[in-house]
Amino acid sequence: MGPRRQCQVCNEAQSKYKCPSCLAPYCSLVCFKKHKEIPCVKPVSSEEKSTTEPVLRVERPYYVDEPSEVLQKLPLESIASSSEICDALKNEDLQKLICNIDCSPHAEKELEKAMEIEAFRIFTDKILSTISSASSCS
Known part of the structure; x- marks a missing residue:
């Protein structure tokens, strides 16, 4: 465990x-009540809070031979x-497998193994x- 932080309310x-x-550190109920006298919020930028749509971030460019194979917004x-897919993604072994495929310079070989x-x-x-069910709806 890392070093303990000092209480941000009493600083003692x-x-x-x-x-x-x-997520402000505090030492006791007394300090917590004092801290709560001023409304506080999660340290999240206001832009992130206003978006209700999930944001898909691509951290690195990806290159494809067949642009038609890239998934569109609806799928x-x-x-x-x-919920089925989200539940499956809670499995840590599956998360590691996906990360290994994503990080590998030989992603296709990793995918075959997986x-x-x-x-x-x-x-x-x-x-x-x-x-396929999303595609058939469009």
């Missing part, structure tokens, strides 16, 4: 707790809103069926 004691709203949204794992195959089947 070490903080044992963090404010659930703004991407249907994947993002699928397809041998049943949990990953089931996950990709869910994505493909979600995409």
Whole structure:
């Protein structure tokens, strides 16, 4: 465990707790009540709060041979809103597999290896069926 931070209210004691709203460190109930006299908010930029749509960020450029194979907005949204897919993504082993594929310079080989794992195959089947049902709606 890292070094304890000082209470931001009294600046004397070490903080044992963090404010659930703004994550400010505090040491006691007395300091927490004092801290709460002034309304506080989560440290999130106002721009991020106003957007209700999920933001898809691509951190690096991607190159494709077939532009037609890149998913359009509707199939991407249907994947993002699928509770089945979101639940599957809570699996840490699956997260690691996806990260390994994404970070690998030989992504296709990593993908082939991952397809041998049943949990990953089931996950990709869910994505493909979600995409095909979204495509048939448009």
